[in-house]
Amino acid sequence: MQLSFGPEVEAFRAEFAAFLDANLPEAPEERSKSSADVPEWARRWQRLLFDNGWLLPANPPEFGGRNASVLQQYVHLEELSKRRIYHSFNPQGVGIIAASLLSFGTEEQKHRWAVPILRAELTASLGMSEPGAGSDLAGLRTRAVREGDEYVVDGQKVWTSGAHDADVLLTFVRTDPTAPKHKGISVLLIPTDTPGVTRRPFPSICAPDDLDFNEVYFEGVRVPAANRIGPENGGWTVANGSLGHERNLLWLSHADRLADLVRDFTPHTGHDRDAYATSVMDLHALKLLGSAALARAARGEPDVAALSVLKVMGSEAVQAGTEQALSSMGADGLIHPALSAPPGAHTIGHFASGWFERYTRTFAHTIAGGTSEIQRTIIAQRVLGLPRS
Structure with a gap:
């Protein structure tokens, strides 16, 4: 499957790619593994993205964006993913909290709180x-x-x-x-x-x-x-909006993890070819279904139930594939050294880890952004039409 975009989207991608190539910071070798511990160079990087409209491109310019379309947002994330970099070391603050303030806050709250969060002045x-x-x-x-x-x-x-x-x-x-x-x-x-x-x-x-x-x-x-x-007492609407900011393109992060899994599993396919093939098929299926949902969103036809399907499928495919990779290598999987990033990857904010640590972390992916159980309830009600009881 090969996605293609119109000239406007590809021009947007080329401009962002050129910006990244010219401005990527050199991350120090010793850096914290905690996403909450924000070093000064990372704050400068986030501020540079904000000031140039590349932090959250869907936002208007005064809030770190350039009024980008859904497809432009997608290629923005693709270019970040290719280089193995994050746009922020405070992803909740930028992607959920500041976004919620911009959606539901007053003008005073947007400038007092959202802008400093987006500019990495507050965490x-x-x-x-x-x-x-x-x-x-x-x-x-x-x-x-x-x-x-x-x-x-x-x-x-x-x-x-x-x-x-x-x-x-x-x-x-x-x-x-x-x-x-x-x-x-x-x-x-x-x-x-x-x-x-x-x-x-x-x-x-x-x-x-x-x-x-x-x-x-x-x-x-x-x-x-x-x-x-x-x-007051309107927090349920804010909650749904907050989590909605997190979920719109969440499937792409699961596709990235599956792609990493396939790449790192490739040298070990002799251990379990069936498991490897399953992960490859899951990756292509996730990208196909995700691309269809992306196309609907670009047409102004958001599909909440489809996002739930993608969330369950992506997070559980990563978990199952990582478990198979770990299991197929036996004891070697427990002592495997840190897995390397692909050639040319910048790896800002990404920390390679061995198979066992990668497997244990997959349980967080089936919880964060909405548990698999909750997603299945949404699918049952909105896709299958089953009663709440």
């Missing part, structure tokens, strides 16, 4: 999941009580990536405990230096040295009402 983290309310946002219990021009927040978040290095938290709270679960939620932007905010980082089993996850506690935290994003 932001997303406070959604709670103990007992991981994938079920409607079950959250962190409470915010209005007192004059402030909210007083009490509760706990968990799995909050990068919170220990974040300047602000986009926090989902319950402001009306008497309302139906979906209708009593609001969104507050809470600076992490506010009295009563406590952040406790903890490791994951797949990367014990990478303290990216956090527990976050709120004890009598006073937040100005001016920091509320969207209307």
Whole structure:
């Protein structure tokens, strides 16, 4: 399969490719593996992208973009992927939190908070999941009580990536405990230096040295009402918009991981040719279905159910393929050295790892951006027409 684009899109790609070739920073050899720990050179890189309209090209120029079309956004990500680079070391802050502020915030909030996040002057983290309310946002219990021009927040978040290095938290709270679960939620932007905010980082089993996850506690935290994003009790709409920013082209990241898997598995195909062939077929199928969804989006026909299919298929294909690669090599898979990047890759923000670490990390991919279970529910209802019960 070969995708082709019109001259306007290809001219956009060529301009961005030339910019990258002329401006790629030289990353130091020793750099942190934590996406939340943002070195100064990475901040300069993100700021350069913002100032030239290449950070989030769909945005208007004043917010780091150039009003790009869906297809132009796709080739922008393709060029980044070819060079194995990230546009930001704070992907949640840029792709979800700043995007949510631009969609639902006031003009003052956009310039006070969104622009500094996009320009890497502030780092932001997303406070959604709670103990007992991981994938079920409607079950959250962190409470915010209005007192004059402030909210007083009490509760706990968990799995909050990068919170220990974040300047602000986009926090989902319950402001009306008497309302139906979906209708009593609001969104507050809470600076992490506010009295009563406590952040406790903890490791994951797949990367014990990478303290990216956090527990976050709120004890009598006073937040100005001016920091509320969207209307009071209108947080469910903000949540759907926030996650929508994350999901639109999420399938492309899974296609990249599958392509990496196929490339790195190639020298070991003698171990299990069937597993290798399955990953190759999954990669082509994902790109074909993703391209069809992309074409519909370019025509103004967004398909939420198709994105759910792509999310489940992509994340689980990466997990299954990595498991097969690890299993087929037996004990060698446990001691395999760090896998190298392809020739010519710049690898800013990408950290090659052995097969076992890669496999353990795949479980995060079936959770982040919407769990496979939740995606299957969406597919059942919106594609198959099955009843909720």
